[in-house]
Amino acid sequence: MTVDRLPFFDEGQVRAVLSYDDLIPVIRQALMDFSAGRAVQPLRTVMSLAAHTGWFAVMPAVYRGVMGAKMVTFYPGNADKGMHTHQAVIQLFRADTGEPVAIMDGRLITEMRTAAVSAVAVDLLAPVDAKVLGILGSGVQARSHVQALSRVRKFEEIRVWSRMDGNARRFAEEVGAQVTTAEEAVSGADVVLTLTSSPEPVLFGRWLKKDAMVCAIGAVTPNRRELDDEAMRGAVVVESREAALREPGDILLAKAEVSAEIGELLQGKQLDRRDRPVVFKSVGIAIEDIASAKLVYDRISGGDSGKY
Structure with missing residues (x-):
């Protein structure tokens, strides 16, 4: 060529x-x-x-x-x-x-592979009978994630929060979701997605139930984070240890411990959850x-x- x-x-x-x-x-x-x-x-x-x-x-x-x-x-x-x-x-x-x-x-x-990565993680790490999906954010990634995750789980309830209320309401109408506060979107949810451009936490660990699974997507630079320290004390799974220890503020600012790469778990490595939520921190590789x-x-x- x-x-x-x-x-x-x-x-x-x-x-x-x-x-x-x-x-x-x-x-x-x-x-x-x-x-x-x-x-x-x-x-x-x-x-x-x-x-x-x-x-x-x-x-x-x-x-x-x-x-x-x-x-x-x-x-x-x-x-x-x-x-x-x-x-x-x-x-x-x-x-x-x-x-x-x-x-x-x-x-x-970029849009579709990001959502596809989350679908792989949810399929492996979320409860098989997950019914409630909480979404923080209402942009492009919110839409793509609903499409991708529908291939691996059948959610009966979707809750959405966004700082852009008009966008949240339009998105909710598109996917049949309920617009709530951030806390209401997360509390009791089986799977939680953080898909915002916020530079500071929008999800707090005290809102999460113990067997919840979080896909943290939005913050990928060292000075930005979507999850607080308590949320990051969950079992943290990443795509790449090397990237995770260099790039995302969610991990760096919380000094969080990385439990495993998702590729290792897909090949049979066991994840030590210790009765705590799982956080899949994706930076995109x-x-x-x-x-x-x-x-x-x-x-x-x-x-x-x-x-x-």
């Missing part, structure tokens, strides 16, 4: 071929492969853009015959402007020759993006990039 013929797949093309039914198994396998050492992935490089209150990150990985990188921006203030907080592109290369094979929009991939992009490329090209 020569550079002058390099295809670009826009968001519409990505959306046409990417489904949660296909993506969730791919993400599950990628997380297992990562923890088993079957992928190459350095920590992402993050550059702060203080003048614009944003971040720019580069996330490379080599996985199953392809290598690539996602270049992603995070601008929390975009939410107040009606814009996406995350924007991204992904570049794929052949691992054997280094030739570029495709560029694709990465915003939707490059192998998730490259595995998702590989799936998109294979679907569109009609081949199998794994042969590379």
